[in-house]
Amino acid sequence: MNGLSELIDSLEVKFFKLNQKLIQLEKKNSELQEELLLSKKVQQQQAVDLTSFQNQLDTLKMVNSLLGSEENKRETKLKINSLIREIDYCIAQLSD
Template identity: 75%
Template sequence: MNGLSELIDSLEVKFFKVNQKVTTLKKENQELQQKLALSEESQRLQKEQIADLKNQIDKLKMVNSLLGSEENKRETKLKINSLIREIDYCITQLSD
């Protein structure tokens, strides 16, 4: 009977330790999930900022080429021609 009592005591100690470990891991998991959420939000904001900056670069290139910059004239002409084609297509659709 003494051996059974020691076995039960040993199991209780092990159960207590496992329970503490589960609690600790749950808390750590929650903290990691919060950090992940913050990182994902930060990444989303950075992607938006990158997209905005790329848009600004494109606009600046367009302005530079309109102001006479030789570097981007070809791109500007292509963009203007594309816009003209779109306008012509819209006019054609409206007149039908």
């Protein structure tokens, strides 16, 4: 009978330790999930910022070309020609 009591006590101690470990792991999991959500939000914001900066860079390149810079002159001419074609297309649509 004494051996059975010791076995039950041992099992209770092991169960308590496992339960404590489970609680710790659930807490850590929750913290990691919150950190992941925060990281995803930061990544989305950085993607938006990157797109905005890319647009600003393209605009600055065009302005720089218009001011006489030789570096981006070809790109600016192509963009202007594209805009002219779009305007011509719109005028043609309005004329019909």
